[in-house]
Amino acid sequence: MSDTVNDTIPATGLLERRGAMRQMEGQITGCAISRDSQQVAFATGEGDIMVADRADWGQSNAWNVMTVHDGAILAIAPDAAPTGFLTGGDDNALRRVGADGSVTDLAKGRRWIEHITTWTNGKGGVIAFASGKQVELRDADGQTTLKVLDHPSTVSGIVFDAKGKRIAASHYNGASMWFVQAKVDTVRPLEWKGSHIGIAIHPAGEALVTSMQESELHGWRLSDGHNMRMSGYPSKVQSMAFTRNGKWLVTSGADTIVMWPFFGGGPMGKPPAEAGGLPGVMCTRVACHPVHDIVAAGFADGSVLMADTGAQRILPVCIGGSGAVTALEFSPDGCCLAFGSEDGRACVVDLSAK
């Protein structure tokens, strides 16, 4: 991965022109945008949630802060419903934050709740959360436990496939794949020695990819279990996302935005493409736009860029000036980019046509 030097970055970016920022106490540990794209929520290491309603995206003093957990919030996801959010914390609790700001207890366990993911097709939905070695699946109401799936070691990431039929979890020595609706739970083990620390699935279900402690990615082609190895990173890959059409797997872990081709026989034997970056500054978070061929990337110095996956065009959102970007999301309708940093900056950029 050689340097892709972009020397045309202007000093200011989209955040200044179309966004708003608010300084929070404590680290931003995650952000999520509701499925109806009407609310952005930021989670902090102090247990707080800050919610920005769509009408107030440009006015950060109107964003509403509330304490939801006693301790750090380790996971946040949009609820399976059109509105609201789910949060998990190091107080071992899973909570629901409604669009009206109401907070409901859903679960309280013996371990930290470190990962939450939800799936819906608009009619039904499933909620999944990981606590220690277990992944629990619940009905969209959040109260009814569908099943509890056990793993050999602590789960480091969970993901539903696009159709919500299967859920996969990463852990030591590989990943486990399960059918959500199976009457009898039989695991499909995907084995590869080592510590797997994150997971992503191809939108058409072609491949499952994990991030590894040894600063590389491992993948399995799901049709035949063929192994894929994607290496060459200078640091651990903390964030990865497939583009909407599944053509590219976009990742952090280098000083450029790294994109592995999942077409034309790739990623096997193909070098990754680079969608620009900041020389010498590590990319820490990536997100893919749900409608256009655009990726967003956050960096260790607080910078955020948007890049076109086709053309070599880069649009700066903000440049430097703060701690590492620790949260970055597009809204489902693509009209909003939200991001947060290690030193507590929470930002919303309105991308909608005006």
Place this chain on the structure above:
Amino acid sequence: MSDTVQASPDATAQNTLVPVTVLTGFLGAGKTTLLNHILTAQHGRKYAVVVNEFGELGVDNDLVVDADEEVFEMNNGCICCTVRGDLIRILGNLMKRRAKFDGIIVETTGLADPAPVAQTFFVDEDVRGKTRLDAVVTVVDAYNVIQTLDESPEAVNQIAFADVIILNKTDLVDEVALATIESRIRSINAVGRIHRAQRGDVPLSDVLDQGGFDLQRALEHAPRFLEDTSHSHEADVTSLSYEVEEPLDAAKFQAWIGAVLQEQGADILRAKGILNYAGEDQRFAFQAVHMMADGGFIGPWKEGEPRVSRLVFIGRNLNRPQLRRGFESCRAK
């Protein structure tokens, strides 16, 4: 696996890193008692505690994390690169609420090998970037220790790894026995600081803030030229210490120590050194756990202090004269 000596953050950056104290010791040695003593003492500092058996902790503490001691082998199974992956995860999450505590204490199970815990602080970039291993503290039961050492290689490893050894329950044995025990401990680990205690009642200054990198104090205890030429191979765990008075060539030392750790890393439990590099005004501190090493400059030599390079190995099957010749060959010309 790193076979080169990585540069560590410099001395000032070290101070902003959260200190982590690793507490080891055999079952019944008094680890939990010592932990409770630390947590209840009036020191005005807050500690996050990572324990292995939930509920054993007898005191209230805001931040207690229950860990499963999940180890894995880096790089497809090299035994010298066994790491506590759960600790990487837990420390990473604890750092999200950094402002809430001053330090972290990690308690291991009685039978645990301290190597994976120590190695965790070498391999993970995020752990290295935010925390530092302050000290491995091993609690030893004076009444049972000799028998335990005879029967259990894990107990020997725990002593070998220690920066600080709390010799607990000294009221149960007499002074003659204590002297025997201390000499036995010294034969394994010549540089660990030994503190006698009853019911874990040690001054906290003996346990916390040991400053993993300020090895000077540790190495002052190292007996000089303790070279026993009667046999060059020692099957039991032992400490070898060396001194070189002339300045060292940094590149030569790094090449040599890299090769030594690569070839003998399985047998070298720990290595520590304070080095006098030619052309440098500052002391260079070096430390290694099995094959993993790092080092950094730790400030200038003190007034009147002899500028001598000292290096200590703790391990098995170490060849004294060979290591001495190797170390001496690193002298700058």
